[in-house]
Amino acid sequence: MPPAVPGPPAPAVPAAVLCGLGGWVPPQVVTNDDLARRLDTDDTWIRTRTGIRRRHVIGPGQATSDLAVRAGRRALASCGPSAVDAVVVATTTPDRTCPATAPLVAARLGLAGAAAFDVAAVCTGFVYGLAAAAGLIASQVARGVLLIGADAYSTIVDPLDRAHAIIFGDGAGAVVLRAGHPDEPGAVGPFDLGSDGTHEDMIMVAAGGSRHRATPGRTAPADLYFAMRGKEVYRHAVTRMAASARTVLAQAGCKAGDIDHFAPHQANLRILHSVADDLGLPRERCLTHVESVGNTGAASIPLALADAAARRTLTPGDRLLLTAFGGGLTWGSGLLTWPTLPAPVPPHEQGEESTP
Structure with a gap:
């Protein structure tokens, strides 16, 4: 039998590399003092428990897609829409239960025809x-x-619910990823993802889906709003985020001390600091934006990155650890080496992107 002829070398697996970044929050600001006028609370009580001083909310007639388009346009400014052939929108507050929000966002950004889906x-x-993008x-x-x-979140949180109205704000953050080499600045990964659906009722909106339909006159008003069991969420968030972060560090063969910046989901300042303490990371390495925007859900990490980049806190080559926890329950972590990027527009600044 003749010797086997070696085939062509296997193609290198491209890595996802960060090449664009942008964030946007709506201009309407709700301060702690504003909340105190309608709720049994005050600025000191809110800041002591959450670290939040203010948050931004959308106005009448606005929706999640409006936020996404503005942030997406800013992220695309450095590379252009021709560099993108897929759009992913992570959200808990889609414009509609059907269809997904991503195809509309893609079309409004001039990316009609691109693959588009929600997470x-x-x-x-x-x-x-x-x-998923990687x-x-x-x-x-x-x-x-x-x-x-x-x-x-202002569309699903009861404005008279002191426990939750003080925490959440609205906003969007976006990144553009291109194919590149795993060793170059901007490369993302590895990742760790997990879930535990046995605790689905810990963070939820009870009504509005196929399990519990929103029926006029029959659905309890409270079931239409966001609800969570705060003390249990705090415990799970700290435990799950820290464990996931350790897993990703081990996968990468590095230690917490190798991390230059910690970019966690901006739930509240106490959770952020508790996770950093658990990992042995100095609190000053924790990127925080929660003080001025509140908990913005899936937008919180990219908004914190956009804010830090605008303030020139991040240096090319810095190693970043990202970690998050949310309803489901879900959790996940990933690593990112910071690339050379133009400083983005600060998320709170309004500009031409204000036009949908």
Whole structure:
């Protein structure tokens, strides 16, 4: 038998590399003092428990897609829409239960024809979306992906519910990922993702789906709003985020001390600091944006990145650890080496992107 003829070398698996970043929050600001006028609370009580001073909310007639389009446009500014052939929107507050929000966002950004889908992993949505985008690029289904985390929690939180109205805000953050080499600055990964559906009722909107339909006159008003069991969520969030972060560090063969910046889901300041403490990371390495925007769900990590980049806190070559926890329950972590990027527009600044 003649010797086997060696075939061509297997193609290198491309990595997802960050090449664009943008964030946007609506202009309407709700301060702690504003909330105190309608709720039994005050600025000191809110800041002591959450670290939040203010949050931004959408106005009448606005929706999650409006937030996503503005952030997406800013992220595309450095590379252009021709670099993207897939759009992923991570959100808990889609414009409609059907269809997904991503195709509309893609069309409004001039990306009609691109693959487009939503990711529903609540506050872990951006990390799940980042892993999904990396998979699209690694499998060569897409050359470039626009990933947007966008949430309008003001549309699902009872404005008279002191426990939750003080926490959440609206906003969107976006990144553009291109195919590249795993060793170059901007490369994302590895990732760790997990879930535990036995605790689905810990964070939920009870009505509105096929399990519990929203029936006029028969659905309890409270079932139409977001609800969570705060103390249990705090315990699970800290435990799951820290464990997931350790898993990803082990996969990468590095330690917490190798991390330059910690970019967790911006749930509240106490959770952020508790996770950092659990990992042995100095609190000053924790990127925080929650003080001025509140918990923005799937938008919170990319908004924190956009804010830090605008303030020039991040240096090319810095190693970032991302981790998140959300309803489902879901959790996830990933690593990112910071690339050279133009400083983005600060998320709170309004500009030409204000026009949908």
